[in-house]
Amino acid sequence: MVKADDRVVHALKSKLNRESKWKRKKNKFGSVRWNKNYELATKQAPSPDKWTSIKQTVKNLVTDNRLNFWREYIKPLVQQGNFLKIIELENLDLTWRSIIYDLPRGVLSFAVRSAIDFLPTFSNLRTWGKRVQTGCKLCGNHETLLHALNNCPLSLNQGRYTWRHNSILKHTLKALTGHENNNILIFSNISGFTTTGGTLPVNVIVSKLKPDIVIQNKQDNSIHLVELTVPFETNISKAHERKQTKYLDLVSDISDNGFTCDLTCFEVGSRGLITQENVGRIVEIFYFVGRAKPSKKFMKQLSKMALLSSYTIWNARQEPAWGSEDQPHISL
Template structure:
């Protein structure tokens, strides 16, 4: 669609007078074929296909591209250096529902207002962490066209956000807190298995054919095949008592834990290896300037004797030199020389319960942290969460940054954890009606 349909239709739409209502009818036809290609049900909203929310697909909306093309045409004609062209610029679109001239005026007014307001703080990054905005009054004609088109795209995204709020099921992702957004590229689409992609989209927006959804669609039986509960998607992936007793959720947890441990282990080996080589004197030639060393925000570089234990299979025992306890954190990361210890606990909950899981695990290991500090250790508790549908919590990013895992290794670890959580949850979903589930 991006490289086949749009190049064929955008130029005629830009040149000829095409009303917005006609484009919206064409968009419905396009949506039906896109949903069929992705393997998702017809009830999936267009917000999921074109929105830039929690899960972003590399597909653009036909209506959005139409509006941007018309706005570009309007700006090119009215901003022409030829007075005859700019004075007699024709209306590039007919219809009463949407007019490019009015849209340009509203976008320019919003940009001027944003320049007056200035840079506002967004998120939890702290003061001064947001990037600056380009100045409207200092921009040239080409830059102004780009800013206006970006403003039109933001308005379209805002309208999709408003629509998502009105969706009871497919808009639940708006209530997720502390979750990193996920972006699917074209490479991911071509390399991903069809059932994996179908599960990712269906699980994110809760449109999979769970017994509870089938009850709404076809008046079926909503009960779980394994227990007597109501088989919603949340129940199947994170709330079934039989699945918990059989170890399905534990198996998924351990698979994600292995990915996290692999990322930390590579960093541990790197830090310990740096201590075995003495750094020589860095001489500076005459006329040259010395290179400033980039300081890492990680505190783990102070020690070169880091050790790590991972609780896979319930065999982790906290060394008595740190603290005597029966608790088993998922990962124990410590340095004897610096008297520093990290208690890392991984949880794979339902995405809307990430904050609750964080507070619960934090409180669980608070007493353990105090006991370790009484023995002279600098102890920190790091609860980390990865949603059962593959959305990584921001606590994972904070932990890896604290341990010095950054750049390519950080992105690789986060991607592997996300993919493993989605893969194992997909297997749990496919075996939802089988008492003997079998590990994949």
């Protein structure tokens, strides 16, 4: 911490002040059930003038020369600030930036703070001298942003991450289906899309594996396996490789059964980032069902859905109960 610099002291003071406001707000929400969070996440955005100042802050943060100020003074305080780095390096923030300006109240703050790891996670609160214990309220492990949004074993077991994953999967299925010709069959482990073998038709292969989407083209005898992952932004490449490896044998087994088989793994970051590579993969999946490439609106919706779901997961991170598996998914 560079205490000598007045600007830093000022920035920190106002930041901590904002944090405590955020915390009070969060505690108020802490007593309500997850569906209250859901309601909150799906509320309409406030009138633009109300958010002018916060929008300006965001704009300054991600676009102009204030980045230098942040890089030099604030970034050392940030534990996992790599998301901003990714944005800078790949210039991928166009979709992300365009959606955050249209987010409901509260989610905008979450989007920006999660992107730079400035949310009051227990580990950040300890760094800021506000808390000593960093154990996750659900599982007891060290609570970082990565932990809360993607790595908490209890959240995983309760289906919190699956809920987010399936929101995005359902939305993708909705966009892929409805216009395909009779030769195209689309299966998934989502109700309404299952087949006798689960996700994989038994006349193609019998397997315990359940790729998220299976597209069968009867005309050219091809099988396209599609797998979605919603990893923490800094783990996108790793998640991709892991899934590619997981389904490698299945692809070759299906090929051995006489089909042309390929695999497309795509990732939507848990904070809403869709990298250029993944935009390409999503275009490819649309091509498999004979559709034109997805609209920009669709890409934005995927991104927004990840953010809104993660916002709900974040708000519920201190609530032991999560609810049933069939709770409504985020829909836009």
